[in-house]
Amino acid sequence: MTAEQELREKLRKIEALFAGAATPGEKSAAGAAAGRIRERLERSRQKEAVDEVKFSLPDPWSRQLFMALCRRYGLRPYRYRRMHRQSILVRAPASFIDTVLWPEFEELDAALRTYLSEITERVIREEVHGDTGEADEVADPARIGR
Helix, strand or coil: CCHHHHHHHHHHHHHHHHHCCCCHHHHHCHHHHHHHHHHHHHHHHHHCCEEEEEEECCCHHHHHHHHHHHHHCCCCCECCCCCCCCEEEEEEEHHHHHHHHHHHHHHHHHHHHHHHHHHHHHHHHHHCCCCCCCCCCCCCCCCCCC
């Protein structure tokens, strides 16, 4: 299995976890998981107020992931004119954001960051230079006049 296939499988498992999949068959069905999460969102909308929540995501990859996740569940990410690109607004029940959307985003984001970091390091090591470690720490320079 390639690294990309492993990542895709991990992303499916994360979604199944937040969908509350009960059986092994449900855990493997990503489409069904998304449907269960959308149903959960609808139930939350019927029980509680829908709030406008602002997210600040300066990293473009994280922002792209967050907006795709929102759209997957039927939420519309937006921003007002003159807002920074990193600002994303979503209207949803607070309980859904706190228990499903944000925790799932954090897990997906961590998995993708790990994957991107590993690939970036490998390409730099193979194509630029084998040493991809941090810069050496040296003593501070001597101060003049003290």
